[in-house]
Amino acid sequence: MDLITIMNELFQPGTTLTTGEILGSLLLTLVLSVFIFFVYKKTYDGVIYSRDFNITLVIISLVITVIMLGISRNLVLSLGLVGALSIVRFRNAIKDSKDVAFLFWAITVGIVNGVQMYKLSIFSVIFISIVLFLISKKIPIKAGNYVLVLKSKGNKSEKEVEKILDKFTKKFHLRSSLFTKENNEYVYEIRIIKKSETLLMRYLNKIEAMESINLISHTGDIVE
Structure with missing residues:
Protein backbone atom coordinates (compact mmCIF):
# COMPACT_ATOMS: atom_id res chain seq x y z
CA MET A 1 0.00 0.00 0.00
CA ASP A 2 1.55 3.30 -1.12
CA LEU A 3 1.53 6.63 0.78
CA ILE A 4 -1.21 8.19 -1.37
CA THR A 5 -3.58 5.29 -0.67
CA ILE A 6 -2.91 5.52 3.07
CA MET A 7 -3.58 9.27 3.08
CA ASN A 8 -6.80 8.83 1.10
CA GLU A 9 -8.06 6.27 3.62
CA LEU A 10 -7.18 8.53 6.56
CA PHE A 11 -8.89 11.62 5.18
CA GLN A 12 -11.98 10.07 3.67
CA PRO A 13 -15.20 10.44 5.71
CA GLY A 14 -15.82 7.67 8.21
CA THR A 15 -18.99 5.75 8.79
CA THR A 16 -22.09 7.91 8.80
CA LEU A 17 -23.84 8.51 12.11
CA THR A 18 -27.47 7.48 12.23
CA THR A 19 -30.16 9.86 13.46
CA GLY A 20 -30.78 7.54 16.40
CA GLU A 21 -27.12 7.65 17.47
CA ILE A 22 -27.03 11.44 17.29
CA LEU A 23 -30.27 11.90 19.21
CA GLY A 24 -29.33 9.24 21.76
CA SER A 25 -26.00 10.89 22.55
CA LEU A 26 -27.46 14.40 22.73
CA LEU A 27 -30.49 13.41 24.83
CA LEU A 28 -28.39 11.47 27.34
CA THR A 29 -25.95 14.39 27.56
CA LEU A 30 -28.86 16.76 28.13
CA VAL A 31 -30.29 14.59 30.92
CA LEU A 32 -26.94 14.15 32.67
CA SER A 33 -25.89 17.79 32.30
CA VAL A 34 -29.24 18.96 33.72
CA PHE A 35 -28.62 16.56 36.60
CA ILE A 36 -25.20 18.22 37.10
CA PHE A 37 -27.02 21.58 36.97
CA PHE A 38 -29.13 20.61 40.01
CA VAL A 39 -26.18 19.04 41.85
CA TYR A 40 -24.21 22.28 41.44
CA LYS A 41 -27.15 24.34 42.68
CA LYS A 42 -27.79 22.11 45.72
CA THR A 43 -24.14 21.84 46.77
CA TYR A 44 -23.19 25.47 46.11
CA ASP A 45 -21.88 27.08 49.31
CA GLY A 46 -20.66 30.45 48.03
CA VAL A 47 -22.18 33.88 48.52
CA ILE A 48 -23.55 34.67 45.04
CA TYR A 49 -24.94 31.78 43.00
CA SER A 50 -24.44 32.23 39.24
CA ARG A 51 -27.29 30.71 37.24
CA ASP A 52 -25.56 31.74 34.00
CA PHE A 53 -22.48 29.68 34.89
CA ASN A 54 -24.70 26.71 35.72
CA ILE A 55 -26.51 26.97 32.38
CA THR A 56 -23.10 27.16 30.70
CA LEU A 57 -22.29 23.72 32.12
CA VAL A 58 -25.27 22.26 30.24
CA ILE A 59 -24.37 24.03 26.99
CA ILE A 60 -20.71 22.99 27.19
CA SER A 61 -21.66 19.33 27.66
CA LEU A 62 -23.89 19.41 24.57
CA VAL A 63 -21.31 21.25 22.45
CA ILE A 64 -18.53 18.84 23.45
CA THR A 65 -20.77 15.89 22.57
CA VAL A 66 -21.36 17.34 19.08
CA ILE A 67 -17.62 17.89 18.64
CA MET A 68 -16.77 14.34 19.72
CA LEU A 69 -19.43 12.84 17.45
CA GLY A 70 -17.93 14.76 14.54
CA ILE A 71 -14.23 14.15 15.08
CA SER A 72 -14.68 10.46 15.88
CA ARG A 73 -15.89 9.88 12.31
CA ASN A 74 -13.81 12.34 10.28
CA LEU A 75 -10.06 13.06 10.60
CA VAL A 76 -10.25 16.24 8.49
CA LEU A 77 -12.92 17.68 10.78
CA SER A 78 -10.91 16.74 13.87
CA LEU A 79 -7.83 18.59 12.57
CA GLY A 80 -9.96 21.61 11.69
CA LEU A 81 -11.52 21.71 15.15
CA VAL A 82 -8.12 21.45 16.83
CA GLY A 83 -6.96 24.45 14.81
CA ALA A 84 -10.11 26.43 15.57
CA LEU A 85 -10.04 25.69 19.31
CA SER A 86 -6.35 26.60 19.55
CA ILE A 87 -7.16 30.26 18.76
CA VAL A 88 -10.00 30.53 21.29
CA ARG A 89 -9.26 32.85 24.22
CA PHE A 90 -11.28 32.67 27.43
CA ARG A 91 -11.57 36.12 28.99
CA ASN A 92 -13.57 35.25 32.10
CA ALA A 93 -11.34 33.74 34.77
CA ILE A 94 -12.97 31.15 37.03
CA LYS A 95 -11.81 31.98 40.55
CA ASP A 96 -13.56 29.23 42.49
CA SER A 97 -11.73 25.89 42.25
CA LYS A 98 -15.03 24.05 42.77
CA ASP A 99 -16.47 25.77 39.68
CA VAL A 100 -13.45 24.59 37.68
CA ALA A 101 -14.11 21.02 38.85
CA PHE A 102 -17.76 21.25 37.73
CA LEU A 103 -16.64 22.64 34.38
CA PHE A 104 -14.30 19.67 33.84
CA TRP A 105 -17.09 17.35 34.93
CA ALA A 106 -19.46 18.79 32.32
CA ILE A 107 -16.76 18.53 29.63
CA THR A 108 -16.04 14.92 30.60
CA VAL A 109 -19.71 13.98 30.28
CA GLY A 110 -19.76 15.54 26.81
CA ILE A 111 -16.62 13.67 25.74
CA VAL A 112 -17.72 10.28 27.06
CA ASN A 113 -21.19 10.53 25.51
CA GLY A 114 -19.64 11.76 22.27
CA VAL A 115 -17.72 8.48 21.94
CA GLN A 116 -20.91 6.62 22.97
CA MET A 117 -19.61 5.15 26.24
CA TYR A 118 -22.98 5.66 27.88
CA LYS A 119 -22.60 3.23 30.77
CA LEU A 120 -19.39 4.94 31.94
CA SER A 121 -21.07 8.34 31.67
CA ILE A 122 -24.15 7.36 33.70
CA PHE A 123 -22.29 5.55 36.47
CA SER A 124 -19.65 8.29 36.82
CA VAL A 125 -22.29 11.02 37.17
CA ILE A 126 -24.17 9.03 39.82
CA PHE A 127 -20.98 8.20 41.74
CA ILE A 128 -19.59 11.77 41.70
CA SER A 129 -22.98 13.18 42.73
CA ILE A 130 -23.17 10.85 45.74
CA VAL A 131 -19.63 11.82 46.78
CA LEU A 132 -20.46 15.53 46.50
CA PHE A 133 -23.64 15.24 48.59
CA LEU A 134 -21.86 13.18 51.25
CA ILE A 135 -19.00 15.67 51.50
CA SER A 136 -21.30 18.69 51.65
CA LYS A 137 -23.51 17.10 54.36
CA LYS A 138 -20.93 15.29 56.50
CA ILE A 139 -18.22 17.96 56.46
CA PRO A 140 -19.94 21.25 57.32
CA ILE A 141 -18.15 24.58 57.05
CA LYS A 142 -16.85 25.78 60.38
CA ALA A 143 -18.73 28.83 61.59
CA GLY A 144 -17.00 31.81 63.13
CA ASN A 145 -14.12 32.14 60.69
CA TYR A 146 -13.43 35.72 59.64
CA VAL A 147 -10.87 37.97 58.03
CA LEU A 148 -10.25 41.06 60.17
CA VAL A 149 -8.81 44.13 58.43
CA LEU A 150 -7.65 46.96 60.70
CA LYS A 151 -6.25 50.41 59.97
CA SER A 152 -4.61 52.37 62.76
CA LYS A 153 -2.09 55.11 63.51
CA GLY A 154 1.21 54.17 65.12
CA ASN A 155 2.72 50.80 66.05
CA LYS A 156 1.48 50.59 69.64
CA SER A 157 -2.03 49.55 68.62
CA GLU A 158 -0.86 46.10 67.47
CA LYS A 159 -0.29 44.91 71.05
CA ASP A 166 -6.85 36.74 72.87
CA LYS A 167 -10.03 37.49 74.79
CA PHE A 168 -12.65 37.10 72.06
CA THR A 169 -11.18 34.56 69.62
CA LYS A 170 -10.34 30.88 69.78
CA LYS A 171 -7.49 31.39 67.36
CA PHE A 172 -5.97 34.21 65.32
CA HIS A 173 -3.21 34.51 62.77
CA LEU A 174 -1.60 37.67 61.37
CA ARG A 175 -1.80 37.20 57.62
CA SER A 176 -0.18 40.47 56.52
CA SER A 177 0.81 43.93 57.71
CA LEU A 178 1.38 47.14 55.76
CA PHE A 179 3.07 50.25 57.15
CA THR A 180 2.78 53.68 55.52
CA LYS A 181 3.43 57.25 56.63
CA GLU A 182 -0.29 57.84 57.20
CA ASN A 183 -1.35 54.60 58.89
CA ASN A 184 -0.76 50.89 59.45
CA GLU A 185 -2.90 48.08 58.08
CA TYR A 186 -3.18 44.62 59.63
CA VAL A 187 -4.98 41.60 58.18
CA TYR A 188 -5.84 38.79 60.60
CA GLU A 189 -7.50 35.43 60.09
CA ILE A 190 -9.56 34.79 63.21
CA ARG A 191 -11.98 32.27 64.69
CA ILE A 192 -14.35 34.16 66.96
CA ILE A 193 -15.89 32.70 70.10
CA LYS A 194 -19.61 32.09 69.51
CA LYS A 195 -21.76 35.26 69.64
CA SER A 196 -18.77 37.51 70.37
CA GLU A 197 -18.62 39.42 67.09
CA THR A 198 -20.31 42.57 68.42
CA LEU A 199 -18.22 42.69 71.59
CA LEU A 200 -15.03 42.23 69.60
CA MET A 201 -15.92 45.16 67.34
CA ARG A 202 -16.78 47.37 70.32
CA TYR A 203 -13.52 46.69 72.11
CA LEU A 204 -11.45 47.24 68.97
CA ASN A 205 -13.28 50.49 68.33
CA LYS A 206 -12.24 51.76 71.77
CA ILE A 207 -8.57 51.80 70.75
CA GLU A 208 -7.67 55.48 70.26
CA ALA A 209 -5.38 54.92 67.28
CA MET A 210 -7.94 52.80 65.43
CA GLU A 211 -9.18 54.33 62.15
CA SER A 212 -11.25 51.56 60.56
CA ILE A 213 -12.36 47.98 61.27
CA ASN A 214 -13.59 45.50 58.64
CA LEU A 215 -14.81 42.05 59.67
CA ILE A 216 -15.32 39.74 56.68
CA SER A 217 -16.81 36.26 56.92
CA HIS A 218 -15.07 33.53 54.93
CA THR A 219 -15.35 29.77 54.48
CA GLY A 220 -11.70 28.80 54.70
CA ASP A 221 -9.78 27.33 57.61
CA ILE A 222 -7.35 29.28 59.77
CA VAL A 223 -3.69 28.41 59.47
CA GLU A 224 -2.49 26.30 62.38
Whole structure:
Protein backbone atom coordinates (compact mmCIF):
# COMPACT_ATOMS: atom_id res chain seq x y z
CA MET A 1 0.00 0.00 0.00
CA ASP A 2 1.55 3.30 -1.12
CA LEU A 3 1.53 6.63 0.78
CA ILE A 4 -1.21 8.19 -1.37
CA THR A 5 -3.58 5.29 -0.67
CA ILE A 6 -2.91 5.52 3.07
CA MET A 7 -3.58 9.27 3.08
CA ASN A 8 -6.80 8.83 1.10
CA GLU A 9 -8.06 6.27 3.62
CA LEU A 10 -7.18 8.53 6.56
CA PHE A 11 -8.89 11.62 5.18
CA GLN A 12 -11.98 10.07 3.67
CA PRO A 13 -15.20 10.44 5.71
CA GLY A 14 -15.82 7.67 8.21
CA THR A 15 -18.99 5.75 8.79
CA THR A 16 -22.09 7.91 8.80
CA LEU A 17 -23.84 8.51 12.11
CA THR A 18 -27.47 7.48 12.23
CA THR A 19 -30.16 9.86 13.46
CA GLY A 20 -30.78 7.54 16.40
CA GLU A 21 -27.12 7.65 17.47
CA ILE A 22 -27.03 11.44 17.29
CA LEU A 23 -30.27 11.90 19.21
CA GLY A 24 -29.33 9.24 21.76
CA SER A 25 -26.00 10.89 22.55
CA LEU A 26 -27.46 14.40 22.73
CA LEU A 27 -30.49 13.41 24.83
CA LEU A 28 -28.39 11.47 27.34
CA THR A 29 -25.95 14.39 27.56
CA LEU A 30 -28.86 16.76 28.13
CA VAL A 31 -30.29 14.59 30.92
CA LEU A 32 -26.94 14.15 32.67
CA SER A 33 -25.89 17.79 32.30
CA VAL A 34 -29.24 18.96 33.72
CA PHE A 35 -28.62 16.56 36.60
CA ILE A 36 -25.20 18.22 37.10
CA PHE A 37 -27.02 21.58 36.97
CA PHE A 38 -29.13 20.61 40.01
CA VAL A 39 -26.18 19.04 41.85
CA TYR A 40 -24.21 22.28 41.44
CA LYS A 41 -27.15 24.34 42.68
CA LYS A 42 -27.79 22.11 45.72
CA THR A 43 -24.14 21.84 46.77
CA TYR A 44 -23.19 25.47 46.11
CA ASP A 45 -21.88 27.08 49.31
CA GLY A 46 -20.66 30.45 48.03
CA VAL A 47 -22.18 33.88 48.52
CA ILE A 48 -23.55 34.67 45.04
CA TYR A 49 -24.94 31.78 43.00
CA SER A 50 -24.44 32.23 39.24
CA ARG A 51 -27.29 30.71 37.24
CA ASP A 52 -25.56 31.74 34.00
CA PHE A 53 -22.48 29.68 34.89
CA ASN A 54 -24.70 26.71 35.72
CA ILE A 55 -26.51 26.97 32.38
CA THR A 56 -23.10 27.16 30.70
CA LEU A 57 -22.29 23.72 32.12
CA VAL A 58 -25.27 22.26 30.24
CA ILE A 59 -24.37 24.03 26.99
CA ILE A 60 -20.71 22.99 27.19
CA SER A 61 -21.66 19.33 27.66
CA LEU A 62 -23.89 19.41 24.57
CA VAL A 63 -21.31 21.25 22.45
CA ILE A 64 -18.53 18.84 23.45
CA THR A 65 -20.77 15.89 22.57
CA VAL A 66 -21.36 17.34 19.08
CA ILE A 67 -17.62 17.89 18.64
CA MET A 68 -16.77 14.34 19.72
CA LEU A 69 -19.43 12.84 17.45
CA GLY A 70 -17.93 14.76 14.54
CA ILE A 71 -14.23 14.15 15.08
CA SER A 72 -14.68 10.46 15.88
CA ARG A 73 -15.89 9.88 12.31
CA ASN A 74 -13.81 12.34 10.28
CA LEU A 75 -10.06 13.06 10.60
CA VAL A 76 -10.25 16.24 8.49
CA LEU A 77 -12.92 17.68 10.78
CA SER A 78 -10.91 16.74 13.87
CA LEU A 79 -7.83 18.59 12.57
CA GLY A 80 -9.96 21.61 11.69
CA LEU A 81 -11.52 21.71 15.15
CA VAL A 82 -8.12 21.45 16.83
CA GLY A 83 -6.96 24.45 14.81
CA ALA A 84 -10.11 26.43 15.57
CA LEU A 85 -10.04 25.69 19.31
CA SER A 86 -6.35 26.60 19.55
CA ILE A 87 -7.16 30.26 18.76
CA VAL A 88 -10.00 30.53 21.29
CA ARG A 89 -9.26 32.85 24.22
CA PHE A 90 -11.28 32.67 27.43
CA ARG A 91 -11.57 36.12 28.99
CA ASN A 92 -13.57 35.25 32.10
CA ALA A 93 -11.34 33.74 34.77
CA ILE A 94 -12.97 31.15 37.03
CA LYS A 95 -11.81 31.98 40.55
CA ASP A 96 -13.56 29.23 42.49
CA SER A 97 -11.73 25.89 42.25
CA LYS A 98 -15.03 24.05 42.77
CA ASP A 99 -16.47 25.77 39.68
CA VAL A 100 -13.45 24.59 37.68
CA ALA A 101 -14.11 21.02 38.85
CA PHE A 102 -17.76 21.25 37.73
CA LEU A 103 -16.64 22.64 34.38
CA PHE A 104 -14.30 19.67 33.84
CA TRP A 105 -17.09 17.35 34.93
CA ALA A 106 -19.46 18.79 32.32
CA ILE A 107 -16.76 18.53 29.63
CA THR A 108 -16.04 14.92 30.60
CA VAL A 109 -19.71 13.98 30.28
CA GLY A 110 -19.76 15.54 26.81
CA ILE A 111 -16.62 13.67 25.74
CA VAL A 112 -17.72 10.28 27.06
CA ASN A 113 -21.19 10.53 25.51
CA GLY A 114 -19.64 11.76 22.27
CA VAL A 115 -17.72 8.48 21.94
CA GLN A 116 -20.91 6.62 22.97
CA MET A 117 -19.61 5.15 26.24
CA TYR A 118 -22.98 5.66 27.88
CA LYS A 119 -22.60 3.23 30.77
CA LEU A 120 -19.39 4.94 31.94
CA SER A 121 -21.07 8.34 31.67
CA ILE A 122 -24.15 7.36 33.70
CA PHE A 123 -22.29 5.55 36.47
CA SER A 124 -19.65 8.29 36.82
CA VAL A 125 -22.29 11.02 37.17
CA ILE A 126 -24.17 9.03 39.82
CA PHE A 127 -20.98 8.20 41.74
CA ILE A 128 -19.59 11.77 41.70
CA SER A 129 -22.98 13.18 42.73
CA ILE A 130 -23.17 10.85 45.74
CA VAL A 131 -19.63 11.82 46.78
CA LEU A 132 -20.46 15.53 46.50
CA PHE A 133 -23.64 15.24 48.59
CA LEU A 134 -21.86 13.18 51.25
CA ILE A 135 -19.00 15.67 51.50
CA SER A 136 -21.30 18.69 51.65
CA LYS A 137 -23.51 17.10 54.36
CA LYS A 138 -20.93 15.29 56.50
CA ILE A 139 -18.22 17.96 56.46
CA PRO A 140 -19.94 21.25 57.32
CA ILE A 141 -18.15 24.58 57.05
CA LYS A 142 -16.85 25.78 60.38
CA ALA A 143 -18.73 28.83 61.59
CA GLY A 144 -17.00 31.81 63.13
CA ASN A 145 -14.12 32.14 60.69
CA TYR A 146 -13.43 35.72 59.64
CA VAL A 147 -10.87 37.97 58.03
CA LEU A 148 -10.25 41.06 60.17
CA VAL A 149 -8.81 44.13 58.43
CA LEU A 150 -7.65 46.96 60.70
CA LYS A 151 -6.25 50.41 59.97
CA SER A 152 -4.61 52.37 62.76
CA LYS A 153 -2.09 55.11 63.51
CA GLY A 154 1.21 54.17 65.12
CA ASN A 155 2.72 50.80 66.05
CA LYS A 156 1.48 50.59 69.64
CA SER A 157 -2.03 49.55 68.62
CA GLU A 158 -0.86 46.10 67.47
CA LYS A 159 -0.29 44.91 71.05
CA GLU A 160 -3.68 46.25 72.14
CA VAL A 161 -5.36 44.49 69.23
CA GLU A 162 -3.77 41.14 70.06
CA LYS A 163 -4.83 41.40 73.72
CA ILE A 164 -8.43 41.86 72.58
CA LEU A 165 -8.14 39.00 70.09
CA ASP A 166 -6.85 36.74 72.87
CA LYS A 167 -10.03 37.49 74.79
CA PHE A 168 -12.65 37.10 72.06
CA THR A 169 -11.18 34.56 69.62
CA LYS A 170 -10.34 30.88 69.78
CA LYS A 171 -7.49 31.39 67.36
CA PHE A 172 -5.97 34.21 65.32
CA HIS A 173 -3.21 34.51 62.77
CA LEU A 174 -1.60 37.67 61.37
CA ARG A 175 -1.80 37.20 57.62
CA SER A 176 -0.18 40.47 56.52
CA SER A 177 0.81 43.93 57.71
CA LEU A 178 1.38 47.14 55.76
CA PHE A 179 3.07 50.25 57.15
CA THR A 180 2.78 53.68 55.52
CA LYS A 181 3.43 57.25 56.63
CA GLU A 182 -0.29 57.84 57.20
CA ASN A 183 -1.35 54.60 58.89
CA ASN A 184 -0.76 50.89 59.45
CA GLU A 185 -2.90 48.08 58.08
CA TYR A 186 -3.18 44.62 59.63
CA VAL A 187 -4.98 41.60 58.18
CA TYR A 188 -5.84 38.79 60.60
CA GLU A 189 -7.50 35.43 60.09
CA ILE A 190 -9.56 34.79 63.21
CA ARG A 191 -11.98 32.27 64.69
CA ILE A 192 -14.35 34.16 66.96
CA ILE A 193 -15.89 32.70 70.10
CA LYS A 194 -19.61 32.09 69.51
CA LYS A 195 -21.76 35.26 69.64
CA SER A 196 -18.77 37.51 70.37
CA GLU A 197 -18.62 39.42 67.09
CA THR A 198 -20.31 42.57 68.42
CA LEU A 199 -18.22 42.69 71.59
CA LEU A 200 -15.03 42.23 69.60
CA MET A 201 -15.92 45.16 67.34
CA ARG A 202 -16.78 47.37 70.32
CA TYR A 203 -13.52 46.69 72.11
CA LEU A 204 -11.45 47.24 68.97
CA ASN A 205 -13.28 50.49 68.33
CA LYS A 206 -12.24 51.76 71.77
CA ILE A 207 -8.57 51.80 70.75
CA GLU A 208 -7.67 55.48 70.26
CA ALA A 209 -5.38 54.92 67.28
CA MET A 210 -7.94 52.80 65.43
CA GLU A 211 -9.18 54.33 62.15
CA SER A 212 -11.25 51.56 60.56
CA ILE A 213 -12.36 47.98 61.27
CA ASN A 214 -13.59 45.50 58.64
CA LEU A 215 -14.81 42.05 59.67
CA ILE A 216 -15.32 39.74 56.68
CA SER A 217 -16.81 36.26 56.92
CA HIS A 218 -15.07 33.53 54.93
CA THR A 219 -15.35 29.77 54.48
CA GLY A 220 -11.70 28.80 54.70
CA ASP A 221 -9.78 27.33 57.61
CA ILE A 222 -7.35 29.28 59.77
CA VAL A 223 -3.69 28.41 59.47
CA GLU A 224 -2.49 26.30 62.38
